[in-house]
Amino acid sequence: MLEWANIIAIVMMTLSLLMNMWRMAAGPRTLDRVVALDTMYINAIALIILFEIYLDSVLYFEAALLIAMMGFVGTVALSKYFLRGDIIE
Amino acid sequence: MISFELLVSVTIAVLVAMGVYLVLRARTFPVVLGLSLISYAVNLFLFSMGRLEVGSPPILQDGVEVYTDPLPQALVLTAIVIGFGMTAFSIILAVKAYVELGSDHVDGEEP
């Protein structure tokens, strides 16, 4: 059952990734793309955790952790770029 | 049949093609982006020389016998970092050129 649940979850996550990509491509504003990118990062974390459950392995948690961190920094930097232009003042 | 080998090859091909197209643009910024894309492709290419294995990372564990090839990974790891060094250097070169020359055309002057 868990296996099936896992696979369903993975399919759903990939679907949402595709939707994010659609939003990213469609825009219309650049900030929409940034939101989509941020969402993609979060979905990627989810995918990695699902992958871990699938493999019964804990070797990939750091990747999830780092993606969470990097996604945040990336989004913040982009937002700051819109706000101020100069991201590091 | 779709195989991972095929998918990765297609990926590499697309990355190279897109990267090359960007490298051929007339402004410095796309050229830097293109170089980044090409270096993704190159990293993937080198990595794939160790063949593609799912779920057998080269972390030694008791009772696990199958590991993927660690050597290309080690090479690619440094390649990623060095690639970053190159990107950083070229983008700052672009900034400097723009500031000094007043143009970010790759030839240093507006056509």
Add this chain to the structure above:
Amino acid sequence: MTMLLIVLLPFLAIGPVWFAARFSRNASFYVAATTTGLGLGLLASLVPEVMAGNVFVDSWPWIERIGLNIAFRMDGLAMLFCILILGIGLMVVIYAKFYLTEDDPIGPFYAMLMTFMGAMLGVVTSENLLLLAMFWELTSISSFLLIGYWRHLPAARQGARLALMITGSGGLFLLAGVLLLQEITGSLELSVVLASGPQILDHDLYWAALICVLMGAFTKSAQFPFHFWLPNAMTAPTPVSAYLHSATMVKAGVFLLARLHPAMSGSPEWFFLVTGAGLTTLAFAAYVALFKHDLKGLLAYSTISHLGIITACLGMSTKWATIAAVFHIMNHAAFKASLFMSAGIVDHECGTRDARLLSGLRHSMPITFGLATLGALAMGGAPFFNGFLSKEMFFKEAYTLSQAHPYWPDAEYWAWIFPVVATVGGLFSVAYSVRFIHDVFFGPEAHDLPKHPHDPPFGMWLPVAILVAVCVVVGVVPMYTAESFLYATASPVTGYDMPEALHLHWWHGLVPELYMTLVAIAAGIGVYTQWKKIAAIGDKLPTIVGKDFFESFIEMLIEGARALDRLVDNQSLQRYMAYTISFATLAGFMAYIEEGWQSGTGVQTPASLVSLVPVILLIAGAFMTDFFQRKRLVSLIFMSVVGLIVSLMFIYFSAPDLGLTQISVEVVTVLLLLLALFVLPQWNPVESGWLRRSRDILVAASAGIGVGALAWGVMTRQQQTIADYYLAESLPKGGGTNVVNVILVDFRGFDTMGEVSVLALASVGIIVMLTGKKPLYPNQVMPFPEERFPLMLTSVTRVLVPTALLVAFYIFMRGHNLPGGGFIAGLVAVVALAMQFVASGLDWTKGRFKLDLVRLSAIGVLLAVGTGLAAFVWGRPFLTSGMLHLHPPGIGEVHIASAMAFDTGVFLVVVGSLVLIIRRLSRYQQTMEVQDKAGGNE
């Protein structure tokens, strides 16, 4: 051993000579003179043996694979040249001491002279032909330096360049010739080559080898049509001209002919080519010499002409002609060196060497007048001088040729050309000798000279006197002075096929050569009296100036190269890149076409439909990066999608370390590009037409397909891996279970060390680029006077940054056993610090984060290197790692491998360099903002 020492001595003296010049000119001079004298002494110890007919060969293996040995050979010919080089060398060293003024740096001069002397000695004593070619090129290079000694004179530089190009390329021909000889005879050793004369003559490659060797010899000896570099080299200081261009270097060419004479002569090719070149040069150069106003120019052409005599003699290749050639080599060296020195004295004392200005110097410079006259008589071939003897022998041989020869058994009317040309050459030789003396020393005394002339100091005329004495003594009593010596020196040239005895005399009775001499002398004096009229005729004849021809040839080459360059490179990077990439792609496809492309038969891993999605995303991301390339920011966002998916792929395909690295690098790259984008324009203008775009798409697509096909071809084939070694040895030898990290810090630690050094260097380069005065350039103004640091962000980062640094530390510590390590930990720390910069600004952070980042990365590099060096303490090779296993209570087992220290070094370099880059770039922008504001207020 003695021979090696003779050759090495001058080279060993280079340093001391130069060094001594820092103390005094005299010290340098004494070192140079002592060295030369010592060489002469060493040579003297060999002379008796060589005179007795012995040949010494010493050999030490050097690069045996290509047949190159350090081998020396001392026979009569080598001895003759050694005596010339060292003897005249000594004269020149003494003369130069007085000739050079205080302004001329004497240390470099003597150092170059010593280099040349050593190289020349090497040429004449080499037993190995390849060694000879090497020394040969060294003479070209050192003569280049010597000719260009007065480097402030453009003419000197041009002359030096010309000489180098002609003699240097001749040297390349010689090298080819030598290799061909090796091909023919199977050996580079002279003893073998000299013994296989018939084999060489019969070989198919004889022609090619002969041409190559002759090119080398003719360029060096300034034979027509390669003569023109020699007059242009007369811009050199006179000691150099006397040494290189009369006595030694130009003789290297005829030396080569003489050296290979036993092996390569005896064919019609040899006869016609060598004799033809010699006679042409002889007559042509003697004619030109007559009309030269520059004394050294006159002497230069005279030298060419005399070299022509020697060449012609060697070309005739009969027993007596060969002996005449060797005899003339020594005679010419003696009188021409003395004349050059006399010309130098005149130049030195009068400030000019223009024959039109000089006049009547016999009153003010009696000693010089006497010595120069004697030298000129020898040059003109007057009886009782050494020049007379060898010229007589030459005339005799030329006359003999007109009578009969193996190639034309009966007397042919055209064969008269030999004695006629010889006589004409002699005639002009007499004419210019007379002119040299009469113009300079006779006539009314000149009063408008730059300097007031008087006789030079003793040291300057002594060498001239010694040489002139030799000329006279040999000329008057050849049977007691030169006979046995000539016999010994000429033997190797004739292949030890010598007449019983030589019987040198200046009176042979009323023979044809005597009439030829008399005609030459009488007509020569006649020509001199009418030389101005003849010159008027000569001016009307078309002249081909070799130098101009050569210069225009070089100009043509350069122009051709430029045209080719313009064809492929129109200063457009785009076009250049397109060509380069197309060419590389094409080359790749050529390999496919040639070898045929097919996919491998290895096992393929089937992929699920789900795994198709990331690939689609990646392709879409990459495509959008291109599609939106004109909106740079959007393009950048799509690129970071590509980075994200690539790192997911790494994770999926069992490379967690790579995934971690990729995602961190991705974010740092985005930060950096955003920083840069703030300065750069936001959009790309539309620039490419559809044609250009289609071309680029074509190039890009074919490159992509090529690389993709290659990847597919490789991946579907069975793999030969060396991974098993690393997997098996990682724990026992590297003390870690994360094999990737163990490879990085241990097995391939040397590579990693290089790579962190590159990273550190890149950051240093970036600092340099962003340092200095920033030019004012219009830039995006700050759009919103909003709060600079959003409160929420700032507050959250107060918590997040320490957490992130903790994560970095954690990843670092476990890196040896689980995914992580110095690179990744460093990147995480960089991102954490960058987050701090974004949230709170540079100034805030700087107040709390006081670290010299340059020093940090330097410490990192040193730590990595130091860890490697530490292995030496335990007597292990560089970068061997040691291990320490600790069991502190509560934590479990802790490995402390020395690799940990190495990894720390990596960590520090990554943090230092990357933070430095980011900080420097944002500082740069701030400076520009300040400038913008200042500019706006004015």
Add this chain to the structure above:
Amino acid sequence: MAFWLEIVVSFFLVAGAAFALIGSWGLVKLDDFYMRLHGPTKATTLGLGGILLASALYFNFNPDVAGVSIHEVLITIFLFITAPVSAHMMAKTALQKHFDYVGGQQDPLNHPRNVHTIQEHDLSGMDESQIPDGDEEE
């Protein structure tokens, strides 16, 4: 692995994924930027929380998998701190840039409540076309 645990884990997995999917669906479907921001920041974050919870249960209460894993906690904390902040930043940006929103309301920055903000800052002399955001055409 206990059956009940499997049920719980499966439930959280599917539920979490469903929330994430809904979040992305919202990102695609909703009409203006302010609305679209809701999907990812709320639904997706919650969905990820569900998946993380499932993972924590799976790895910590599963006798088949050795060891204790606290990563999920770390990630959860990290995510739940950062997600609001990034959402805040983006919303702030959108406000600043006067993004339109559906429903006929005026520019939020011109709302009476916000007028003083504008007065405080002298916007004159600022050429807004120079704002870097990549949206405008040259």
